[in-house]
Each structure stands twice: as C-alpha cells, then as structure tokens.
Amino acid sequence: MTDLKELHFFATPEHNCSYIEGNKAKTLFVDPLSEVSMAAFSQLSDLGFRRSGKHIYRPHCENCQACISVRIPVASFSPNKTQRRIFNKNSDLTVKKTTPHYADHYFQLYAAYISQRHADGDMYPPTREQFVSFLVDGEQPCEFIEFYLGDKLLALAVTDRLSKGLSATYTFYNPASEYQARSLGTYAILWQIQECQRLNLDYLYLGYWVQSCRKMSYKIAYRPLEFLIDGRWIMIR
Known part of the structure; x- marks a missing residue:
C-alpha cells in the first residue's frame, strides 16, 4: 500500500x-x-x-x-420531496456501467453540455483531447455510469471508487429543454447515493462547495452533508 x-x-x-x-x-x-x-x-x-x-x-x-470539500453520509441521507419526485420521474431510465474510454457519442453529449451550460468557463470550447485527459486518463478505479432512455444516452456520470465511498468526479447530460424537467444532474447524484448504500459504502464525495459560486449551490440540497473544515469533517443537517 x-x-x-x-x-x-x-x-x-x-x-x-x-x-x-x-x-x-x-x-x-x-x-x-x-x-x-x-x-x-x-x-x-x-x-x-x-x-x-x-x-x-x-x-x-x-x-x-x-x-470546502463536501460529502454525503449516505446512511443518514433522507431525500426531500423534490428529490423523491426527481427519482421517480427517471424510473424509466436504464443504467449501465463501463470502464472509462473515448466514444464519439460520449463526446457529442459532453460537447453539447459544455457548450450550453459552461460556455463561460475554462472548459469551453470542448475538445476530444480535453475529454480524454479529464475523464478517461488516470489509474484510479473508475466507472462510466450511463443513463439511457431506450437506446438514447441522456447522461453519463464519471465515478471513482474509494475504500469507503464513491466520488462523483463529473456528470454531464443532454441539455435539451425536452429533458430539463428530469433534472438529470440531480438524478445522477441520487442514483450514486443509492449505489453507495447498495455497496455498503459510507460516503458519496461531491467535490468542492464554494458559497459564492452559484453553479455549486446544488450541493447543499443534500442533507445531511459533511463539510471538511480545518481538517475535520463536520456534519450539517
């Protein structure tokens, strides 16, 4: 080790x-x-x-x-009314897992997501090389979790495996207005919480939360939530 x-x-x-x-x-x-x-x-x-x-x-x-690093203690997690509705709304999706790799349909979905949702960020414009270096490269245990409606890929979550949890590395999804009501980003997190519970893992790590960053505000909707402050994980209910 x-x-x-x-x-x-x-x-x-x-x-x-x-x-x-x-x-x-x-x-x-x-x-x-x-x-x-x-x-x-x-x-x-x-x-x-x-x-x-x-x-x-x-x-x-x-x-x-x-x-501030944040993680969800999945055994204590209790979905709110909105989250339960989102989970039920996506019950018609099929979930598949695969090892990280490049595929054209992955990149097309990724490029559409970045171009519509993050055109003001440093990941724009999306490139194939960026996709590979960001989401495919790396030696850590990782899975691509695919969410399909029929044979149409709607979302993909990149998820690292840890000793006592999963780490939600990145999620991208179809940004078309016809899928907006599904709240696919939220559903991907809820699915990963459920997967942690199924695997008897303790935490889903969500990365960083910055109070003043609007695009990160969704993370505090999951309760309870643990914040890493001064080297200690502190639970906020």
Missing part, C-alpha cells in the same frame, strides 16, 4: 480562480508519475483532494479558504 509520506507534492504558480472572479488561486497536486493506491487515494480524498484525469489535487490558496 502506498504511504502518503512517500508521495511527492507540487504547487502550481498563481493562476486565475475558476470559481471566484478576480481571485488568484494555487493548486497542490500529487506528482502525476507517482503510483497511488486506492487506499492512498481514499486517504487523500479524506484530506480534500480530488481527481482530474491523471492529476490528484486540492486548492492551496494562501489567503482564501472558500473551497
């Missing part, structure tokens, strides 16, 4: 913050050439690290602590 003390870490120079306009950010990341076991990756996740392709990272800003 990889010992965290054996890993090498590097910090990036300051760069523009992706979450708070006008702020500068720094990122701490594990040497991408290091072999990181699932146990070590799980420990890193408990310390607030995330994965993007081959890179395992966390914010390392000197004068800002706005990025």
Whole structure:
C-alpha cells in the first residue's frame, strides 16, 4: 500500500480562480508519475483532494479558504420531496456501467453540455483531447455510469471508487429543454447515493462547495452533508 509520506507534492504558480472572479488561486497536486493506491487515494480524498484525469489535487490558496470539500453520509441521507419526485420521474431510465474510454457519442453529449451550460468557463470550447485527459486518463478505479432512455444516452456520470465511498468526479447530460424537467444532474447524484448504500459504502464525495459560486449551490440540497473544515469533517443537517 502506498504511504502518503512517500508521495511527492507540487504547487502550481498563481493562476486565475475558476470559481471566484478576480481571485488568484494555487493548486497542490500529487506528482502525476507517482503510483497511488486506492487506499492512498481514499486517504487523500479524506484530506480534500480530488481527481482530474491523471492529476490528484486540492486548492492551496494562501489567503482564501472558500473551497470546502463536501460529502454525503449516505446512511443518514433522507431525500426531500423534490428529490423523491426527481427519482421517480427517471424510473424509466436504464443504467449501465463501463470502464472509462473515448466514444464519439460520449463526446457529442459532453460537447453539447459544455457548450450550453459552461460556455463561460475554462472548459469551453470542448475538445476530444480535453475529454480524454479529464475523464478517461488516470489509474484510479473508475466507472462510466450511463443513463439511457431506450437506446438514447441522456447522461453519463464519471465515478471513482474509494475504500469507503464513491466520488462523483463529473456528470454531464443532454441539455435539451425536452429533458430539463428530469433534472438529470440531480438524478445522477441520487442514483450514486443509492449505489453507495447498495455497496455498503459510507460516503458519496461531491467535490468542492464554494458559497459564492452559484453553479455549486446544488450541493447543499443534500442533507445531511459533511463539510471538511480545518481538517475535520463536520456534519450539517
């Protein structure tokens, strides 16, 4: 098993913050050439690290602590009325799992999602190389979870496996107005919560929450929720 003390870490120079306009950010990341076991990756996740392709990272800003890691303790999770309705609305979807790989229909769905939902972000314009380096590359146990309506792919959740949980790395879905009422992003999280429960895992990790970032506000709709504050996970009901 990889010992965290054996890993090498590097910090990036300051760069523009992706979450708070006008702020500068720094990122701490594990040497991408290091072999990181699932146990070590799980420990890193408990310390607030995330994965993007081959890179395992966390914010390392000197004068800002706005990025807070959050996770759902799935045994205590209780869906609200809206979440129950969303889960029932999508009961006609078929779910399949596969190993991460590139496919044209994945990229077409990803490109439509980025172009409509995140055209103001640093992931625009989407490219095939970006898709592979962000979602396919990497050595950690990971699955593509596909959500189909008939034979039409509506959403795909990229999910890492941890020792005591799953990590919702990224989800993209069909942004067409005809599917808007399905709330596919919410459904993908609810499905992953249920999958954690089925596998007797403790947590679904949702990444970072930034209070002032509107696009992250959906994360606090799941209760109870645990926040990593000053190195300790604190539950908010």
